[in-house]
Amino acid sequence: MRKPDKHTIACILFAAGAAAVGLMTDDAYYLQVLIFIGINTLLALSLNLLMGYAGQISLGHAAFYGIGAYTTAVLSATYGFSPWLALPAAIVMAMAVAYIVGRPTLRLTGYYLGMGTLGFGMIVSIVFREWHSVTGGASGFVGIPPLEIAGFAFDTDRSYYFLVWAVVLFFFLLSRRIIDSRVGRALRAIHDGEHAASAMGIDTARMKLHIFILSATMASLAGFLYAHQVYFISPETFGFMASIKIVTMVVIGGMASIWGSLFGATLLTILPEWLHAFADYEMMVYGLILMLVMIFLPQGLTRGIIDLYESSRKKHDQ
Amino acid sequence: MQEFLQYFFSGMTNGAIYGVIALGFSMLYRSTDLINFSHGEFVMIGALTMVTLTMGFRIPVLPAIIMTTICVAFLGLLFERLAIRTVRRPEPIVLIIITVGASIFLRGTAMLIWGKDAYAMPSFTPHPPIDIAGARLLMQSIWIITISVLIAGSLHFFYKKTLAGKAMHACAINKQAAWLVGIPFKVMILLAFGISTGMGGVAGTIIAPITMPAYDMGTMLGLKGFCAAMLGGLGSLWGSVLGGFLLGILEALGVGFISSGLKDAMAFLLLLLVLYFRPGGIISAVSVKRF
Amino acid sequence: MTSDNTILDIETASISFGGVRALIDINFSLAPGSITGLIGPNGAGKTTLFNLVTGIIPPDSGRILFMGQPIGKKPVHELVRMGIARTFQNVELFSSMSVLENVQVGMHTRTSCGIFGSALRTPGIVREENRSLEKAAQLLEFVGLGEHAKRRSADLPLGWQRLLELARAMASEPQLLLLDEPAAGLNTNETDMLGDLIESIRGRGVTVLLVEHDMALTMKLCDRIIVLDRGRLIADGPPRSVQDDEAVMAAYLGKPRNDAKT
Structure with a gap:
């Protein structure tokens, strides 16, 4: 038996911390914000696997988030299926779409890949908006039921908090396993140099497709969790700006960093809440912060703060 | 036929606008390898400034267009100087987020200045629509198409005939070589930003009378202009204009003969088709670098 | 002709890029367990030949057999699985790992x-x-x-x-190892060590084909040397004979030749 590694210990500590926060927080508003942080962490993590580790940018990731949300909404509310049947459907749907879109799109690189994923994301969000009969159109979809298991309903904020963070924790562990495996090494090799990677015998197209599908699945799961938390979804939650927001979470938190995803998601979930205080200035301040962070700390806040700290310590030592 | 002609006219009008916006993307990309996601917001600011100048200050159309263009171009220069040039690590992903940040910032600022309401503005000249084979052609459409072609023509002239234009073209081909022969490429990048956003401003002024300008009109216009640029081949000037017209016309026909829900999707469907099958754009014979 | 005694056969392979003929009717075979040097002035087509053998680009005409099997248009990663490995002229490691x-x-x-x-x-x-x-x-x-x-x-x-x-x-676990200027940028000590390493790699039964500008190393290490010039194979043989070959001298020293103007 191997000794538990650093990441496992970090996860155990994190789980304990998250549980403590969940038990101690009574305020419904805070619990809700924490739930959204969890959902966004899952989203950021999903994109980080694709973008941070494998180096494949996606400006349309919110589409998969939306596919998860709308699939479960339509199946559970319109057709009355149990959400637990809708869940595999949402996942299969996301996987199928990722497979079909990924094959041609992942051949592109750089800006062109960005544009391809952007186009895909826009088309999906337009479908959500225009397919009135199924999605409810621009005004949204109402009446999504809460999750229930063996008579126990996840209809309180606390129970949902635990559900969401358990899922997040699961994917933290899973992501670490994948990153440290043959597959993870192949993905990082593709990031560092695609030519060299294929010269090592890596089927780069296949690897990229695999991680794209996994990433889409995780985003779809986040959408599922989102839909059953808010009971109401509308297309703009899954549009272009949402995709950009996920990318921002990854970049600000730190590319190729699992805990960075948590950090980035936390920051970008809390920031708008905090900016409500600015009322009409909210959008302006948000845009400004985004620009400033990217101009001065392009490697992300986590990395940037560590670098600043280290350079100041070096100065101190001299 | 009459119906077709009507859609064709509206397609030409929108297409001309997409073309001018695409030109802004293309010329900036050509000179700086950068895609400015806030380009649409400059169009929006152009349109709203135009409304304020003509409706609020009662300034005649032509001087108002010139003033707006100068204002928006100046804003573009500020953006390059304050944000783009200070970037520490100019990688595509960082630049994408910065320009998206700028677009949110500009939209937020515009909302503070102009509020959330849409404005109405009369056509440049109060001429009744012209009847051609039963289809109505708006006077403003003629203005839009004429001015767009004029802009494309002067940009062509700028690149081919002026020293600054040739220098900028040299920068676009090989920065190192340009630097070696003494072309100040920082100034060239600044200039490219000025011209690109200035063209966005002009696009805003000419569509102001037909779109009911509002603070949130920019994003979609920008994205579609971008699709048009890709369609014609990013970096190719006449390609962008052509891509704009093609997108405008296909969009209008799609709305007219298939479904109105298709209006916004058309641009992105075409974008994907081009990316998958001809990433160099539909008219380019050579394959572009996919970096 | 393919025989059991070869691991790599290049049969009248030609390729051109936009009118420039990079390789013209190249013909040679490699014996298993041999070390072969590929030399020639800059632009002779060495890198192109490497790219052909590793499957990055297919030849316009002719064919390439690895262990008797045509590599045709097999993708690069498939060839690695079959047993072809390479190193790069400009070291291409995975820098974040x-x-x-x-x-x-x-x-x-x-x-x-x-x-x-x-x-x-x-x-x-x-x-x-x-x-x-x-x-x-x-x-x-x-x-x-x-x-x-x-x-x-x-x-x-x-x-x-x-x-x-x-x-x-x-x-x-390659059968055939292609080394693209492995000694570039190394000092004398390191070059010697590299020579020993390549020798012991051959000792493990691996066939080696290398492009190298360090002549001392190439002469010492290789059983056989193939010389390319402007896309043509101009000499092929043991180091000694290649060294004395007139065409090789001309290619390197730039002596006027009949076809210099073409």
Whole structure:
């Protein structure tokens, strides 16, 4: 038996911390914000696997988030299926779409890949908006039921908090396993140099497709969790700006960093809440912060703060 | 036929606008390898400034267009100087987020200045629509198409005939070589930003009378202009204009003969088709670098 | 003609890029376990030939057989699986990864864990991972980098990076190893060590084809030398005879030739 590694210990500590926060927080508003942080962490993590580790940018990731949300909404509310049947459907749907879109799109690189994923994301969000009969159109979809298991309903904020963070924790562990495996090494090799990677015998197209599908699945799961938390979804939650927001979470938190995803998601979930205080200035301040962070700390806040700290310590030592 | 002609006219009008916006993307990309996601917001600011100048200050159309263009171009220069040039690590992903940040910032600022309401503005000249084979052609459409072609023509002239234009073209081909022969490429990048956003401003002024300008009109216009640029081949000037017209016309026909829900999707469907099958754009014979 | 005694056969292979003929009717075969040097002035087509053999570009005409099988339009990664490995002229390591991980990536085709396997981490997968760690460590010992397994590959000095590339290429258990200027940027000591390493790689039954500008090393190491000039094969034989060949002298020293104007 191997000794538990650093990441496992970090996860155990994190789980304990998250549980403590969940038990101690009574305020419904805070619990809700924490739930959204969890959902966004899952989203950021999903994109980080694709973008941070494998180096494949996606400006349309919110589409998969939306596919998860709308699939479960339509199946559970319109057709009355149990959400637990809708869940595999949402996942299969996301996987199928990722497979079909990924094959041609992942051949592109750089800006062109960005544009391809952007186009895909826009088309999906337009479908959500225009397919009135199924999605409810621009005004949204109402009446999504809460999750229930063996008579126990996840209809309180606390129970949902635990559900969401358990899922997040699961994917933290899973992501670490994948990153440290043959597959993870192949993905990082593709990031560092695609030519060299294929010269090592890596089927780069296949690897990229695999991680794209996994990433889409995780985003779809986040959408599922989102839909059953808010009971109401509308297309703009899954549009272009949402995709950009996920990318921002990854970049600000730190590319190729699992805990960075948590950090980035936390920051970008809390920031708008905090900016409500600015009322009409909210959008302006948000845009400004985004620009400033990217101009001065392009490697992300986590990395940037560590670098600043280290350079100041070096100065101190001299 | 009459119906077709009507859609064709509206397609030409929108297409001309997409073309001018695409030109802004293309010329900036050509000179700086950068895609400015806030380009649409400059169009929006152009349109709203135009409304304020003509409706609020009662300034005649032509001087108002010139003033707006100068204002928006100046804003573009500020953006390059304050944000783009200070970037520490100019990688595509960082630049994408910065320009998206700028677009949110500009939209937020515009909302503070102009509020959330849409404005109405009369056509440049109060001429009744012209009847051609039963289809109505708006006077403003003629203005839009004429001015767009004029802009494309002067940009062509700028690149081919002026020293600054040739220098900028040299920068676009090989920065190192340009630097070696003494072309100040920082100034060239600044200039490219000025011209690109200035063209966005002009696009805003000419569509102001037909779109009911509002603070949130920019994003979609920008994205579609971008699709048009890709369609014609990013970096190719006449390609962008052509891509704009093609997108405008296909969009209008799609709305007219298939479904109105298709209006916004058309641009992105075409974008994907081009990316998958001809990433160099539909008219380019050579394959572009996919970096 | 293919015979059992060859591992690589290049049969009248030609390729041109936009009108420029990069390789013209190239013909040669490699015997198993041999070390062959590929030399020629800049622009002679050495890199292009490497690209043909590793499947990056297919020839316009002619064909290439590896162990009797035509490589046709097989993708690059498939050829690695068949047993062709290479190093790069400008070292191309995976810079964000550790030295050890770089070698493990080299083992990609000899391991099988997929995305589900890595997530489930079954006993079989754990065994495979341990085996790969062990073998990577052995290969690092082989090239003399055993102590540096945990370092980031980008932090190694150039000479060590070349050795690491060699270890990484060996990790795929190749039959044929292509080395693109392995001694470039190395000092005399390091070059000597590299020569010994290549010799012991051959000792493991691997056929080596190398492009190298260090003539002393090439002459010492190779059983046979093939000289390319402007896309044509102009000499082929043991080092001694190639050294005295007039066409080779002309190619390198630029003596006027009949076809110089073409």
